[in-house]
Amino acid sequence: MKPIRTAVFPVAGLGTRFLPATKVVPKEMLPIVDKPLIQYAVDEAIEAGIEHMVFVTGRGKDIIEDHFDIAYELQHTMEVRGKDVSILDGTRLKPGKSTFTRQQEPLGLGHAIWCARDVVGDDPFAILLPDEFMHGSPGCMKQMAAAYERLGGNLVCALEIPMEKTSSYGVIDPGKRDGAITEVKGLVEKPAPGTAPSNLILPGRYILQPEVMKILETQEAGAGGEIQLTDAMAQMIGKQPFHGVTFDGRRFDCGSKTGYIEANLALALDRAEMRDGIREMALRLLNE
Ligand code: G1P
Numbered sequence: 001m002k003p004i005r006t007a008v009f010p011v012a013g014l015g016t017r018f019l020p021a022t023k024v025v026p027k028e029m030l031p032i033v034d035k036p037l038i039q040y041a042v043d044e045a046i047e048a049g050i051e052h053m054v055f056v057t058g059r060g061k062d063i064i065e066d067h068f069d070i071a072y073e074l075q076h077t078m079e080v081r082g083k084d085v086s087i088l089d090g091t092r093l094k095p096g097k098s099t100f101t102r103q104q105e106p107l108g109l110g111h112a113i114w115c116a117r118d119v120v121g122d123d124p125f126a127i128l129l130p131d132e133f134m135h136g137s138p139g140c141m142k143q144m145a146a147a148y149e150r151l152g153g154n155l156v157c158a159l160e161i162p163m164e165k166t167s168s169y170g171v172i173d174p175g176k177r178d179g180a181i182t183e184v185k186g187l188v189e190k191p192a193p194g195t196a197p198s199n200l201i202l203p204g205r206y207i208l209q210p211e212v213m214k215i216l217e218t219q220e221a222g223a224g225g226e227i228q229l230t231d232a233m234a235q236m237i238g239k240q241p242f243h244g245v246t247f248d249g250r251r252f253d254c255g256s257k258t259g260y261i262e263a264n265l266a267l268a269l270d271r272a273e274m275r276d277g278i279r280e281m282a283l284r285l286l287n288e
Pocket of ligand 1: 202
């Protein structure tokens with residue numbers, strides 16, 4: 001079986017839910033404590049053994065490319081001042097191991113992924129949606145890569161949420177369940193309230209076979225008038241193995257303000273040097 005070497009990060013979204021913060025700064029660059037969301041996603045991919053990072057960007061997203069480049073002036077100045085530059089380790093992607101391509105029009109997640117087709121080529125690949133922050137050890141993609149070694153085919157991360165929230169997500173029609181693995185019998189994007197086949201949603205982590213690109217090529221617009229990745233994946237069910245993997249870890253929906261603030265609080269509480277101060281501050285604020 002071919003290992004997963006390439007990850008696609010769709011980062012072309014306008015981030016309107018975080019305006020005015022995201023007027024100039026891409027939402028993927030918003031920090032959780034002190035590291036931008038996009039870097040958590042890249043670190044997660046690297047941990048899973050993925051080597052090549054493909055960013056599907058859009059206008060105004062150039063600083064994402066700068067973030068993963070060398071910052072010679074900053075590094076030099078820090079070194080002259082005797083400051084530790086190791087904090088920047090991990091922000092530089094390996095030479096020749098990243099690609100930035102633009103989705104020129106906001107035609108949907110499926111279209112964004114299709115924009116990476118030439119880079120992905122004929123190999124299976126991963127997709128990580130950076131505003132879905134998956135926090136755990138091992139990371140979500142590493143857990144999925146381990147499942148992929150056993151199962152092959154196509155894998156999506158599967159997450160249980162309250163039924164009444166399913167209409168905002170891609171939803172799984174589940175078959176047999178064996179531990180963390182659920183057979184996927186069907187997929188539906190943003191089902192109307194009351195019609196979801198289950199409360200198992202897609203929280204933005206995928207390992208897919210390259211055939212999905214061919215399907216996306218002719219994919220019609222679906223939910224919300226957008227070309228949906230979920231619709232293209234649904235067409236592969238029955239033709240190739242398709243499973244859901246339940247992530248053993250914590251998920252924060254950083255596409256929402258509440259989820260974003262929760263992620264910041266949770267990660268700050270995880271830091272030994274911040275824990276007591278944050279706890280005290282949170283209790284004080286709650287009592288005000
Ligand atoms: C996208 C996908 C959806 C998935 C969600 C996860 O929706 O289309 O299937 O469940 O991300 O956050 P969006 O949030 O872009 O509307």
